[in-house]
Amino acid sequence: MEQVQISVPARGWGQTTRADAWWVQPLAVFLGLSTFIVYSTWAAFQGEHYAFGPYLSPFYSPEIFGDSTHSLLGPKPGWWPMWLPFSPAFLILWAPVGFRLTCYYYRGAYYKAFWADPPSCAVGEPRSGYLGENSFPLIVQNLHRYFLIFALLLLVFLTLDVWNALWFEDPATNSLSFGLGVGTLVLAVNVVLLGSYTLGCHSLRHLVGGGHDRISGSPLRRQTYDCVSCLNRRHMLYAWMSLVWVGFSDVYVRLCAMGIWSDLRLF
């Protein structure tokens, strides 16, 4: 392709003639994501207070191995290396982390906020060299659709968790009775928001129909494509809402389990 010789020199780090507060948005993204990373790492390392009655924190779901009643395959396995810290969260958290890390929205957002590439639109950059997602390492972002499969699976488990959160154990008789607590609602909202985020994924949009030039041929394909596109239009909004809420769901279950908050039973 033809090269062009540009006479104006590229602007330096942070240089711009923009007069508005261009740094507000990247700063907000930086603070928002950093807070979440710090909290979720801390919460994942705790390995306790992640379940309360019928509620299971979404950071720990599904609990493949673990000590709570929610555990699918029993306690921590014997083969787990002694030197490696164990938490049920470690076994599953890589999936949502990988999913969000390779999500098209988050990629654009953290390239700006964490790597200043660019710091904001029409603002000079700190580095002149650039590889983008054209070669290793960032070409790996193209694996997003594989993480999508796991994210969809997690959605199924989290929906089951809401079902389980409707059955409360009576301590006197040990029998289960149907009920609804604030925690049930917290977990239900979590599934709705995570669902709106996951089902609006760009890769999903491509896979359900976007990849075809003729979508109208199959009514099912057309309808699915329309649904995913509809959620996709607000992908950024759902990305943030679901992030905040999944963190809050963990806080809720954790504080109830620690006895700091008490869960309100609605019926």
Place this chain on the structure above:
Amino acid sequence: MTSATFRIWRGNAKGGKFQDYTTEVSEGMVVLDAVHQVQAEQANDLAVRWNCKAGKCGSCSAEVNGSPKLMCMTRLSSLPLDKPVTIEPMQAFPSIRDLVTDVSWNYQVKKEIQPFSPREPDSADGTWRMEQYDVERVQEFRKCIECFLCQDVCHVLRDHRLHGEFIGPRFFVYSAALEMHPLDTVDRTTELANDHGVGYCNITKCCTKVCPEEITITDNAIIPLKERVVDKMYDPLTKLLRMFRG
């Protein structure tokens, strides 16, 4: 009548500087009006390109207060006039003079994209049949007025100057309009990845933000193209499926 100061870049390919012009402004004026007024009253030799004054020809692209904009569509009432309003040429292209840049690189790039190649006509009279639903996607892309503001703001061109390896958002929109067209038969994914640099786009969406035609460039054109490239080049499962389907 109030007055406002315009800090306009004056110069050419060898260099230049900002110069302040104070002029009367009135209600309803756009930046291009102010530039014309300065040109008429104070700087007859000020070079500015324009044509339609209606946001449809894409000639008057420049950077107003640091943001890529059509001068004819930027109302003065949308700008803070207590400070000088800076007006400078697009940064991603070579300067010709004052506010005018040489955008001819874009026309070269366009020639390298494989043109529309429809399938055989559906009926004997040489016409085709297609659903409105299926062409709707590409109709969004056809709104493009080739103002090249998206090219200007894209950091891959603006800061990293990869004009030789990256065709820029405008031409991803163009490629997507062809690639997703229900009648088109050409597969452009290999060159999109290898020669046109779709992988350089890091989906930071500045192009989408500046597009005066409000084309959802990143979400509707670039990301779908990236996904098609993944299908073709990086995804072992789709490759396998394609082998079985033949």
